[in-house]
Amino acid sequence: MTKSAIxxxxxxxxxxxxxxxxIAALEAFRAIDPTFVSVTYGAGGSTREDSxxxxxxxADHGFTSAAHLTIAGSTCAETDRAITxxxxxxxxxxxxxxxxxxxxxxxxxxxxxGYPSSIALVRRLADLGITDISVSFYPERHPDxxxxxxxxxxxxxxxxxxxxxxxxxxFFETDNYLRYRDRVAARGLDVDLVPGLLPxxxxxxxxxxxxxxxxxxxxxxxxxxxxxxxxxxxHRRVAEAVLNEQIAxxxxxxxxxxxxxxxxxxxxxxxVLKQRGMLKEVPTTTPRAAA
Numbered sequence: 001m002t003k004s005a006i007x008x009x010x011x012x013x014x015x016x017x018x019x020x021x022x023i024a025a026l027e028a029f030r031a032i033d034p035t036f037v038s039v040t041y042g043a044g045g046s047t048r049e050d051s052x053x054x055x056x057x058x059a060d061h062g063f064t065s066a067a068h069l070t071i072a073g074s075t076c077a078e079t080d081r082a083i084t085x086x087x088x089x090x091x092x093x094x095x096x097x098x099x100x101x102x103x104x105x106x107x108x109x110x111x112x113x114g115y116p117s118s119i120a121l122v123r124r125l126a127d128l129g130i131t132d133i134s135v136s137f138y139p140e141r142h143p144d145x146x147x148x149x150x151x152x153x154x155x156x157x158x159x160x161x162x163x164x165x166x167x168x169x170x171f172f173e174t175d176n177y178l179r180y181r182d183r184v185a186a187r188g189l190d191v192d193l194v195p196g197l198l199p200x201x202x203x204x205x206x207x208x209x210x211x212x213x214x215x216x217x218x219x220x221x222x223x224x225x226x227x228x229x230x231x232x233x234x235h236r237r238v239a240e241a242v243l244n245e246q247i248a249x250x251x252x253x254x255x256x257x258x259x260x261x262x263x264x265x266x267x268x269x270x271x272v273l274k275q276r277g278m279l280k281e282v283p284t285t286t287p288r289a290a291a
Contacts, residue, residue, distance in 0.1 A: 003256070004256050004257065004258065004278055005035045005256060005257045005258075006032050006258050006278065007034050007035050007036050007037070007066075007167075007194070007257070007259045007260070008036075008259070008260050008262050008269075009039075009040065009196075009260065010022060010025070010038070010039055010054065010058070010262055011039075011047075011054075011264060012039060012042075012051045012053070012054040013057075021264055022057060023057060025262065025265060025266040026058065026061040027061065028270060029061070029262075029266055029270075030062075031274075031279045032269070032270070032278075032279060032280065034063060034064075035257075036063065036065065037058045037063045037064070037065060037066070038067070038068060038093075038134075039054045039065060039066070039067055039068060041067065041068040041069055041070055042070075048082060048085075051067065051068070052089065055086065055089050055091060056089060059090065065091050066094060066095055066132075067091045067095070068097060069082060069095065069096055069097065070097045070098065071110060071111070071114050071115045071120075072110075072111075073111055074111055074114050075111055075113040075114050076114055076115055077113075078114075079114065079121065083125070092130065092132060093132040093133075094132070094134070095133075095134040095136075095167070096122045096134070096158075096163070098118045118158065122161050123161040125162065126162025130162075131164065132165070133162050133163050134163070134164070134165040134166065134167050134194075135155070135158045136166065136168070137180070138151060138169045138214065139168055139177045140176050140214065140215060140216055141214070142154075142214065143213070148180070148183070149183075152183055152187060152189075155191070156187060159189050159190065164192070165191065165192045166191050167194045167196050167259045168180075168194065168195050168196040169196060170196050170209070170213075170261060171215055171216075172217070172221055172242070172246065174246065174253065177193075177195055177250070178253055180193070181193050192257065194257045194258065194259045195255060195258060195259065196259045196261060197246060197259065197261065199239060199243050199261075199263075199265070199268040199269050199272070200225075200239040200242060200243070200268075201268065202235070203228070203229070203235070224238050224241075225238055240268065240275070243269070244275055244276060247276060247278075
């Protein structure tokens with residue numbers, strides 16, 4: 001059986017409470033032995049210093065870091081300075097993203113002095129000699145893409161200029177991922193398609209995320225969580241079952257690599273990975289992230 005490779009995503013700690021929770025989670029993540037831990041980056045560099053500090057925490061725990069970069073709200077010079085700063089911390093892996101529109105706006109407009117698209121950002125990273133570049137993909141189509149075919153065209157353009165891995169937006173219908181994988185294979189694209197998985201800490205939080213990124217929440221998922229709002233034990237059991245079943249169905253389809261959007265919370269992913277026999281060792285604690 002192929003050994004699974006797990007990568008994780010964390011967000012920058014911006015308060016002392018968040019930092020303590022992040023460090024506790026990183027301690028627990030040792031049991032996963034992740035291939036890398038990616039650190040998110042706010043639009044316009046809004047979390048730049050916090051992201052740099054978080055990369056340092058990731059390195060302190062012996063993990064390989066991958067730094068997110070977004071073009072939203074940033075000039076080329078600002079983005080280049082961020083690349084240099086991350087490289088100064090030893091970062092050799094990057095996740096190149098467009099980023100979301102500013103708060104209160106629905107349409108994305110690149111900065112007039114910035115990189116015009118994530119394709120241009122990937123090209124810039126490749127020109128700098130960076131050979132491990134992840135990008136995003138949307139199994140259900142990005143909200144701004146006119147069609148799934150256009151979505152795959154955009155992925156192909158990113159691969160053509162240097163992308164080596166694509167990590168999906170979270171999804172819950174395995175068939176959507178598999179259909180996307182089939183279409184990418186038919187295009188002959190040489191890129192790893194890593195499913196991004198979102199453990200459901202709270203159903204309401206997940207639905208807010210889904211609405212923002214265009215991910216669908218199937219009726220069967222609503223049904224599974226019905227009646228659990230005021231029953232945290234039942235909610236947790238359903239969340240564990242959903243994540244476990246998703247990993248199982250993807251594994252059955254030949255998927256061996258997974259990326260987990262941890263939200264700086266070790267408890268749920270560790271429990272499920274333990275259930276599936278995918279941990280290196282069993283941690284003594286599974287701390288919860290700060291609210």
